[in-house]
Amino acid sequence: MNDQLRPDLAVIAGHIPDAARILDVGCGDGALLAALKDKPGMDLRGLEIDPANVATAVARGLSVVQGDADTDLGYYPDDSFDYAILSQTLQTTRRPDLVMSELLRIASHAFVSFPNFAHWRGRLSLAFGGRMPVTKLLPERWYDTPNIHHLTIDDFRTLVQERGWSVEGQWFLNKGRATTHTNANLFAEHAVFLLRS
Amino acid sequence: MDAHAQSHDDLFGLDRHVRLAGPLPLDSGASLTPVDFAYETYGTLNSERSNAILICHALTGDQYVASQHPITGKPGWWERIIGSGKPLDPERHFIICINVLGSCLGSSGPSAVDPATGDKWGMRFPVITVADMVRAQAMLLDHLGVERLNAVIGGSMGGMQALSWPVLFPERVESAIVIASTARHSAQNIAFHEVGRQAIMADPRWQGGAYYDGEAPSAGLAVARMAAHITYLSEAGLTEKFGRRLQGREAKTFGFDADFQIESYLRHQGISFVERFDANSYLYITRAMDYFDLAENHGGTLAKAFGKCRDTRFCIISFDTDWLYPTEESRHIVHALNAAGAPASFVELSSPFGHDAFLLEAPEMNRVIDGFLKAGAL
Incomplete structure (x- = not known):
């Protein structure tokens, strides 16, 4: 089943144990939650901003609430989940640092996945084209992209270090396949981190 | 009357009436005895008694949810979501709709006869609350042999009842669908x-x-x-x-x-x-709607009202043009459910029709309700 999942979601799904309490922040149409549904003892919740996505997710039988990661996480009590998940959403939030703090307040662990803006193809495009990169990975143009906080893997590591969070796992993806940790900031298109506060 | 002495045909079907001895204690301190009920059922209660769905109607609604209204001759008021192949399907569900306490289509209310005097109640009828309506419904469900509800669903004032059900009877409600509604009446x-x-x-x-x-x-x-x-x-x-x-x-x-x-x-x-x-x-x-404030008996904190509702699934639906019970009211409910740890779904749907949208053609609403109910039909 995980074959059909977006690669970063497949990585996350592969590292979630049974009987876990999950909050998927920015869950889209609920693809990841749906993939976890058959694991025993799961308590699965989602938060999603787009009403059409929410309707699809609820119609799939998932517990998904329409809301905004920037404003609505404050309503969840401390430590109410084992894992909070933020996949491909961090770069769209107004205050990524605050959203991550909230994730690690609500849950003991957080999976965060994001596109790496420092991938060599983007660097080349910016360095030699002189234009903001439009790639298969980041297909929108600068004015219509929902990504308002582009970041690199090294930027993310710096933030994690500054806030004193610990990294319990990290996975890097290139063309949808796992790639090496060495020089990930240059060679990985996507990163998935598992954090603990 | 003992329920088991009545035949199935007496208990279930269209245009049913029953008088129960009560007493029904009311929030005002008064109590009602006996209590009259007018109701309709659609479909068949399965042998596990696990497929019952209670529909709660709005202020001026009635029990004729999917059958012709006896006065107006109009089709049932919610036939858009009830019927073969629809989200509420009498082939799968046992659907109950009860004329609400205080109303005028056969259940106890001011226009009914006070058995103690033989005259119509008028303003001597006790003032009632939404919780009283729900307790009355529970009394009828006891009579019908329905211990648990697979779902309780309602829009507007029906949503207030649907939201109150798991608060008052957490062990009796598997899921609640609350549409275009609120947890409290605002000053407006x-x-x-x-x-x-x-x-x-x-x-x-x-x-x-x-x-x-x-x-x-x-x-x-x-x-x-x-x-x-x-x-x-x-x-x-x-x-x-x-x-x-x-x-x-x-x-x-x-x-x-x-x-x-x-x-x-x-x-x-x-x-x-x-x-x-x-x-x-x-x-x-x-008056009952104006008195409605689900947090009132819980120190003003709505999340506390849902403290025993962790085993009930909630689906909250609002409409973007509804200014009577705006989306903010639904969000308020959802935040409280999250804080209480109750499984909640929430979506704001788009419609040009304002508050009335829940009674009109709303394919997205049907899709959401259908998926939500099927997820609970395990």
Whole structure:
């Protein structure tokens, strides 16, 4: 089943144990939650901003609430989940640092996945084209992209270090396949981190 | 009467009536005995008794949820979501809809006869609350042998009941669907209701509610309905439907006839309403809604009201043009459910029809309800 999942979601799904309490922040149409549904003892919740996505997710039988990661996480009590998940959403939030703090307040662990803006193809495009990169990975143009906080893997590591969070796992993806940790900031298109506060 | 002494056919089906001894203790401290119920059921209660769905109707709704109304001859008010292949399907579900306590279509209310005196209750009927309505429903479900509800569903005041059910009877409700509703009546909600009540009570025919031997206060009730009806629609919907168009004439008459289509429409709404509804019932039910504040008995914290609801699944639906119970009210419910750890789904759907959207064609609403119910049918 995980074959059909977006690669970063497949990585996350592969590292979630049974009987876990999950909050998927920015869950889209609920693809990841749906993939976890058959694991025993799961308590699965989602938060999603787009009403059409929410309707699809609820119609799939998932517990998904329409809301905004920037404003609505404050309503969840401390430590109410084992894992909070933020996949491909961090770069769209107004205050990524605050959203991550909230994730690690609500849950003991957080999976965060994001596109790496420092991938060599983007660097080349910016360095030699002189234009903001439009790639298969980041297909929108600068004015219509929902990504308002582009970041690199090294930027993310710096933030994690500054806030004193610990990294319990990290996975890097290139063309949808796992790639090496060495020089990930240059060679990985996507990163998935598992954090603990 | 012992339920088991009655045949299945007596208990279940269209246009059922039953009198239960009670007593039904009320929030006011009064108590009601006996209690009359008018209700309808659709479909068959399965042998596990696990497929029961209770539909709670709104302020002026009734039990004729999917059958012809006896007075107006109109089809059931929610046939859009009930029927073969629809989200509520009598082939799969056992569906119950009960005329709410205080109403006027067969259940105990001010227009019914007080058995103690042989006269109609009028304003001697005790003031009731939404919780009283729910406790009355529970009493009838006991009689029908329905211990647990697979789902309770309602829009507007029906949503208030659906939301109150798991709070009052957490062990009896597997899921609750709350549409275009709220956890408390706002000052604005109360204000509009008070306009309606004052219109009724200002009608000289009202006579302190003792009008049953003479003419009903139809003029006052019609004005109440007109004022309320505006709150059920959206400004954009009104503009689209009526604009400033004139009614059956080329020019303004410089008089006070219904020159505008919207005036004519509202007058029609008012006049047709009084044929099917009792003015005193309107007073009692609007009062119950105004008294509704689910957090009140929990120190003002809504999340505490849901403290025992962790095993009930909630689905909250709002409409973007509903200004009577705006999306913010639904969000307030959802935040409290999250804080209480209750499994909740919430979506704001788009519709031009304002509060009334839940009664109209809303394919997205059907899709969400269908998926939500099927997820619980394991």
